[in-house]
Amino acid sequence: MNTKKSILLKFLAISLLFLLAACGPAETPTEEPTSAPETPIDEPTLVSEPTTEEVPEVVEGIQPASEIVIYHWSEYIDPDVYSLFEQEYGIRVIEDNFSSNEEMLAKLQGGGTGYSLTVPSDYTVEIMIQEGLLARLDHENIPNLNNLGDSFRQVPYDPGNQYCVPYQWGTTGIGYLASEVDEPTSWAVFFDPDADAPYYGRLSMLDDARETFAAALIYLGYDINTTTESQLQEARDLLINAKGAISGYNSDMFGDLVAAGENLMAHGWNGDFLVAQEDNEDLEYTIPEEGGVIWVDNLCIPATVTPEQKLAAEMFINFVLQADIGALISEFTYYASPNEAANEYFDEEFLEDPAVYPPDELLTKLYYIEPVGEFESLFQRLWDEVKTAPVP
Ligand code: N2P
Numbered sequence: 001m002n003t004k005k006s007i008l009l010k011f012l013a014i015s016l017l018f019l020l021a022a023c024g025p026a027e028t029p030t031e032e033p034t035s036a037p038e039t040p041i042d043e044p045t046l047v048s049e050p051t052t053e054e055v056p057e058v059v060e061g062i063q064p065a066s067e068i069v070i071y072h073w074s075e076y077i078d079p080d081v082y083s084l085f086e087q088e089y090g091i092r093v094i095e096d097n098f099s100s101n102e103e104m105l106a107k108l109q110g111g112g113t114g115y116s117l118t119v120p121s122d123y124t125v126e127i128m129i130q131e132g133l134l135a136r137l138d139h140e141n142i143p144n145l146n147n148l149g150d151s152f153r154q155v156p157y158d159p160g161n162q163y164c165v166p167y168q169w170g171t172t173g174i175g176y177l178a179s180e181v182d183e184p185t186s187w188a189v190f191f192d193p194d195a196d197a198p199y200y201g202r203l204s205m206l207d208d209a210r211e212t213f214a215a216a217l218i219y220l221g222y223d224i225n226t227t228t229e230s231q232l233q234e235a236r237d238l239l240i241n242a243k244g245a246i247s248g249y250n251s252d253m254f255g256d257l258v259a260a261g262e263n264l265m266a267h268g269w270n271g272d273f274l275v276a277q278e279d280n281e282d283l284e285y286t287i288p289e290e291g292g293v294i295w296v297d298n299l300c301i302p303a304t305v306t307p308e309q310k311l312a313a314e315m316f317i318n319f320v321l322q323a324d325i326g327a328l329i330s331e332f333t334y335y336a337s338p339n340e341a342a343n344e345y346f347d348e349e350f351l352e353d354p355a356v357y358p359p360d361e362l363l364t365k366l367y368y369i370e371p372v373g374e375f376e377s378l379f380q381r382l383w384d385e386v387k388t389a390p391v392p
Contacts, residue, residue, distance in 0.1 A: 064312035067092040068116035071104060073297070074252050075272070076119070076168070078332035085319050091312045099251040100208045102380065108133050108302055115302050116309040117316065121295045123210075123369045125164050126157040127376075128300065134163045135301040141314035144321035147341035155296060164298035165317050166338035168271070168330065171294050171358055171366060172211055173287035175258050175273035176265040177280070184265060187219035187288050191238045193245035198264060200245050204257060205267040207249035209383035210369045211293060212239055215267055218290045224367045227375040236382040240389045249387070259283050270355050271335035285355045291365030294358070296338065 074097040082093040096115070098104040101124040108118065109131065120128055128134045139145060145153070145161060152166040174184045181199050193200055205212050214224040216235035226232065247263060254266040255276030266273075273285040299320065301313045319325055326339030327346060336356050337343075343351065350356060358366060372379065 062307050062311050064089070064091055064315055065116070065306065065308040066090065066312075067094065068309055068312045068316065069094045069096055069114055070117040070119075070316075071096050071098060071107070071112075071115040072117075072119050073098065075275070076297075076333055078328050081320070081325060081328060084325070085316060088319070089312075089315055091315065093316060097252075100206075100211075102209055105133075111304075113302075113304045116305050116313040118300055118302055119167060119297050120164075120300060121297050121369070122155065122157045123371050125298050125300060126371045129158065129163055130371075133303055135303050135305055135310055136162055137165070137301065137317070138310075138314060141311065142318045142321065144318045147321050147323055147326065147339050149338055149340035152296070152338035152340075158298070164300040165321065167297045167299045167320070168333055168335040169294070169296040169338060170270045170335045170356075171287060171292050172206070172214070172267070172269055173285055173292045174265055175255060175268055175276070175283055175285050177258060177261065177282050178284045179282040180261075180264045183284070183286055185286075185289050187215055187290055189265060190242045190245060190267065191216060191219045193242070195245075201247060202262070202264040203246045203266065204248055204250045204254050204263050205242070205246055206254065206269075207251045209379050212249075212267070212386070213379055213383065214293050214367070214369060216242075218292065218367070221290075224293065225370045225372055227372050227378075229378065232378060232382055236386055239386040241392055243386075243389065243391045255283070269335075271333045274334035274353075274355055275332075287358070287362060287365070289365075291367060294363075294366035294368055 068091065070093055072095050077095075082095070086092050098107070101121050104118060104120065105124055105127065108115070108128070125134075139161075142165065145165065148161070148166065153161060155161075155166060158164050174187075174189070176184055176199075181197070189197075189199060190203060190205065193203075205215070210224075213232070213235050216238045217224045217226060217231065220231070220234060220238065222228075222231045222235070250257065250266070251268075254263070254268040255272040256279070257263045258266050258273070259276035259280040261280075270285050273283060277283045277285075299317050301310055305313065320329065321339055323339065323341035323344060326337050326342030327344075330337040330339075330342060330346070330350075334350075334356065354362075
C-alpha cells in the first residue's frame with residue numbers, strides 16, 4: 001500500500017498544472033483559475049472550485065500574521081501541508097506538540113499564549129468554550145467549511161462550528177502483532193491478564209487520564225463518563241493492578257513500539273497503528289467486544305490571539321478544508337476525515353477499511369468522552385494515584 005505517495009504525486013501533478021496555467025498568457029495573472037485544468041491523470045480533479053481566492057487577504061485593514069504557531073498532537077499532519085500553505089500565502093506555521101487534551105488544556109488555562117491554533121478533542125472543545133479559552137471563528141474567512149460532511153457542521157459540542165472545525169476523527173482500541181499474540185477480544189488483556197501469556201509485560205497504555213479510565217470503565221461495564229466515586233475508585237484499582245502487565249504509558253510512540261516488536265500489544269488510537277502497519281504488516285487493530293472510545297479532534301483558535309494571527313489561523317483552517325489538502329492529511333495520518341470533499345481522492349482500500357470507518361454494528365459500542373465538570377479533578381487525582389502507585 002502506498003497511497004500516501006500516490007496522493008502526494010497526484011497533488012503535486014495538479015499543483016504543477018496550476019502553476020503552468022498561471023504562467024501562461026492569463027488575462028489577470030494574479031488570479032487563480034476558477035476550475036481545475038484538464039489533467040492527464042485518471043483521477044478526480046478538484047471536486048470543489050478552488051476557494052483560496054475567496055479568502056480576503058486583507059480584512060478591514062488587517063494583514064495576516066506572517067508566522068503562526070499551532071499547538072498540535074505529534075505526527076498528526078503531513079508537514080508538506082505547512083510548506084504548501086507557506087508557498088501559497090507566505091505564512092509560516094510552526095508546530096509545538098502535546099500528548100493529551102489535559103496537557104494542552106492546562107497550558108492554555110495557565111495563560112499559555114503565543115499559539116494561534118490548537119487541536120482539542122470534542123469534550124475538551126466544550127470545556128474550552130465554557131471557560132472562554134477559544135475565539136469565535138469568522139466564517140467569511142473559511143468558505144471551505146462547505147466541504148465538511150453535514151454531521152460535522154452540527155456537532156453537539158460546538159453546533160454550527162462557531163468555535164472549531166472538525167479535523168480528524170477516530171477510535172481508541174488495541175493494536176497487536178498478529179504473528180505473536182491472539183487477537184485481543186476483551187480489555188481483559190490489560191485488566192485480568194494471563195501472567196504466562198507472551199504479551200505479559202509487553203503492553204502499553206495511553207498516557208491519558210480519560211482514555212485509560214474509559215478502557216477500565218468499559219471493562220467494568222460502567223459509563224465512561226461516570227461521576228460515581230466508587231466506580232471511579234474501582235477503575236483506579238484495576239488500572240493499578242494492570243501496572244504489573246504493562247511496560248509503560250505512551251501516547252506518542254505506542255504504534256511504533258508494537259511495529260518494532262518491543263511491545264506486542266498497545267492501547268491506542270487507530271490511525272497511529274495503521275501508520276505503523278507500514279513498517280510491520282503483522283500489526284493489526286481491533287476494538288474489544290466490550291467496546292471502545294470514539295472521538296473527533298478539532299482545529300480551534302485560542303482566545304489570546306491577535307487579530308492578525310486570527311486571520312492567518314482562519315486562512316490555515318480554510319486551507320486544511322480544501323479537498324486535496326484534506327486528502328493529503330488523512331493519507332498521512334490514516335485517520336478518517338470530516339472533510340467530505342476529500343473522499344474523492346481516497347482509494348477504495350482506505351474508504352472500506354473497517355479500522356478507519358467502524359462498521360455500524362460497532363458504532364453502538366463506541367462511546368464519546370464527555371466533560372464531567374467538577375469531577376474532572378477527581379479523574380485527575382485518581383489518575384495521579386495510578387501513576388504514582390508502586391507496581392503490584
Ligand atoms: C496523533 C493522534 C491524536 C489522536 N498521533 C488523539 N485524539
